Amino acid sequence: MNPLRIDGEPATAVASPQTRPAIAVLGGTGALGSALAGQWARAGYPVIVASRSREKAVAAAAALRAQLPDASVDADELGPAASHADIVVLAVPYAAQRATLEAVRHALPGKILIDTTVPLRPPKVGTVQLPAAGCAAVEAREIVGSDVRVCSAFHNVAAAKLGAGRAGECDVLVFGDDPAAREVVIALSKAMGVNAWHGGPLANSAAAEALTSVLIQINRQYRVKGAGLRIVLGE
Amino acid sequence: MNPLRIDGEPATAVASPQTRPAIAVLGGTGALGSALAGQWARAGYPVIVASRSREKAVAAAAALRAQLPDASVDADELGPAASHADIVVLAVPYAAQRATLEAVRHALPGKILIDTTVPLRPPKVGTVQLPAAGCAAVEAREIVGSDVRVCSAFHNVAAAKLGAGRAGECDVLVFGDDPAAREVVIALSKAMGVNAWHGGPLANSAAAEALTSVLIQINRQYRVKGAGLRIVLGE
Numbered sequence: 001m002n003p004l005r006i007d008g009e010p011a012t013a014v015a016s017p018q019t020r021p022a023i024a025v026l027g028g029t030g031a032l033g034s035a036l037a038g039q040w041a042r043a044g045y046p047v048i049v050a051s052r053s054r055e056k057a058v059a060a061a062a063a064l065r066a067q068l069p070d071a072s073v074d075a076d077e078l079g080p081a082a083s084h085a086d087i088v089v090l091a092v093p094y095a096a097q098r099a100t101l102e103a104v105r106h107a108l109p110g111k112i113l114i115d116t117t118v119p120l121r122p123p124k125v126g127t128v129q130l131p132a133a134g135c136a137a138v139e140a141r142e143i144v145g146s147d148v149r150v151c152s153a154f155h156n157v158a159a160a161k162l163g164a165g166r167a168g169e170c171d172v173l174v175f176g177d178d179p180a181a182r183e184v185v186i187a188l189s190k191a192m193g194v195n196a197w198h199g200g201p202l203a204n205s206a207a208a209e210a211l212t213s214v215l216i217q218i219n220r221q222y223r224v225k226g227a228g229l230r231i232v233l234g235e
Numbered sequence: 236m237n238p239l240r241i242d243g244e245p246a247t248a249v250a251s252p253q254t255r256p257a258i259a260v261l262g263g264t265g266a267l268g269s270a271l272a273g274q275w276a277r278a279g280y281p282v283i284v285a286s287r288s289r290e291k292a293v294a295a296a297a298a299l300r301a302q303l304p305d306a307s308v309d310a311d312e313l314g315p316a317a318s319h320a321d322i323v324v325l326a327v328p329y330a331a332q333r334a335t336l337e338a339v340r341h342a343l344p345g346k347i348l349i350d351t352t353v354p355l356r357p358p359k360v361g362t363v364q365l366p367a368a369g370c371a372a373v374e375a376r377e378i379v380g381s382d383v384r385v386c387s388a389f390h391n392v393a394a395a396k397l398g399a400g401r402a403g404e405c406d407v408l409v410f411g412d413d414p415a416a417r418e419v420v421i422a423l424s425k426a427m428g429v430n431a432w433h434g435g436p437l438a439n440s441a442a443a444e445a446l447t448s449v450l451i452q453i454n455r456q457y458r459v460k461g462a463g464l465r466i467v468l469g470e
Contacts, residue, residue, distance in 0.1 A: 127435065129438075197456075197457075198456045198457075199453070200456075204448055204452065227466055229466060233461075
C-alpha cells in the first residue's frame with residue numbers, strides 16, 4: 001500500500017509489486033469481478049478478492065493463486081477488504097449495489113472507488129432503463145459521499161473475454177469528476193492490456209451503462225458473444 | 236415515391252433513382268442536415284432540403300445541386316417537405332425538436348421518422364443530461380404518436396466528416412421499436428458508406444445520445460475532432 005502512488009502517479013508496468021496499490025474487488029467471486037481480479041493479479045497488483053461470503057472469497061482466491069502462483073491474492077469479507085485496500089472496485093449486480101456500498105463506505109473516504117455497476121433490470125436487460133439519478137455511478141456517489149474519489153469503468157467489456165485476456169480489441173470508457181483518479185483507472189485498464197479513455201464527469205457514465213444494453217442487443221441480433229466498442233479518433 | 240419500397244425492402248445501391256424513397260431532411264440547412272442531404276443525394280436518393288425558412292432551404296438545395304448536377308434535390312418548408320417525402324429525417328438542435336415535430340406531425344403517420352436529436356444543453360454540452368422521458372427519441376415518439384415509425388440514428392457521426400465522405404471508419408447505431416424500419420435506416424446509412432447496427436428499441440437511443448457528450452469530452456481531452464465509435468464483435 002502506497003498512498004503516494006494512488007494520489008500521484010498511476011502504477012505502471014515497470015513498478016515493482018511493492019509499490020503498486022492493493023485492489024479490493026467487491027464481488028470478486030462473480031464473472032466480471034473474478035476476471036478483473038485475475039487480470040490485475042497477473043499484472044502484478046496485490047489483489048483482495050472480497051465477497052459477503054468469506055468462504056466463497058477464499059475459494060475464488062485459491063483458484064486464482066493456483067493459476068498464478070507468484071501473484072499476491074488474498075481473500076476477505078467486504079468491510080475488511082475495503083479497509084485493507086488502496087483502491088476498491090465494485091463488481092456486483094445492480095440489485096446489490098446499495099447494500100454492498102453501505103457495508104464498506106466507512107472504509108472509503110480518500111480512496112478511489114471504481115464502480116462497474118450497470119443498471120440492468122431483468123428480465124429486460126436489452127432495454128436501457130437508467131435510474132432516476134441518471135446513472136448507477138451517480139447513485140454510488142450519493143451512497144458513499146463526496147469524500148470518496150468515485151470513478152466508473154469496465155461497463156462494456158465482456159467478462160469472459162476479459163478473463164481470458166482477449167479483451168484487447170475493446171476500449172474502456174472511464175468516468176469521474178476527479179481527472180487524476182480517472183488517470184489511475186485508465187492505467188489500471190492499460191495494465192490489463194485494455195485501452196481506456198477519459199469519458200468526462202461521473203454523470204457521463206450514463207452513456208456506458210446504457211451502451212451495455214445496446215451491446216446485449218447486438219449480441220442477440222448478430223448471434224455473437226462479447227460485442228464491445230472502440231473509440232475512433234478523427235484527424 | 237414508392238411506399239412498397241419503404242414498407243418492404245430497403246433501398247439498395249442497385250435500385251434506380253425512380254424506385255428510391257424521397258427523403259425530407261428537416262434542418263437540412265444545418266451542419267448535420269446538410270451533410271446527410273448531400274450524402275443521400277450523392278447516393279441517388281431524391282432529397283428535399285427543408286427548413287422553417289424557405290429561402291435558406293432554397294439556397295442550401297442550390298448549393299447541393301451545384302456540387303451534384305445529376306442529383307434530385309428540392310427545397311421546401313417543413314410541412315410541405317414532410318408531406319411530399321416518404322422518409323422524414325429530423326436534424327435540428329434539441330431546443331427546436333418539439334416545435335419542428337409539431338409543425339410536421341400531420342404528415343407523418345405511416346412514414347419512417349429518423350430522429351437524430353441529441354439532447355445537448357448548452358453550455359455543458361460535454362455532460363450527459365438526458366431528458367426525463369429517458370431520451371430525445373422517446374420524446375419524439377410522444378410528440379408524433381405511435382402511428383409513426385420512429386427510429387433514431389446518426390447521433391455519433393461528426394457532421395464535417397460525414398459531409399466530406401470521411402465517416403466510413405465510424406459506425407452508426409440505429410434504434411426503433413420496428414425492426415423493419417430500423418433495417419431501412421441501416422440501409423440508408425450503408426448507402427452513404429457508413430456501417431450501421433441494430434441497437435434495439437427506441438429507448439436504447441439513450442446510449443447513443445449520451446455517448447455524444449462523451450465523444451465531445453474525448454475531442455477536448457485528446458485534442459482531436461470528430462471522435463466516433465466502432466462496434467467490435469466477439470468471436
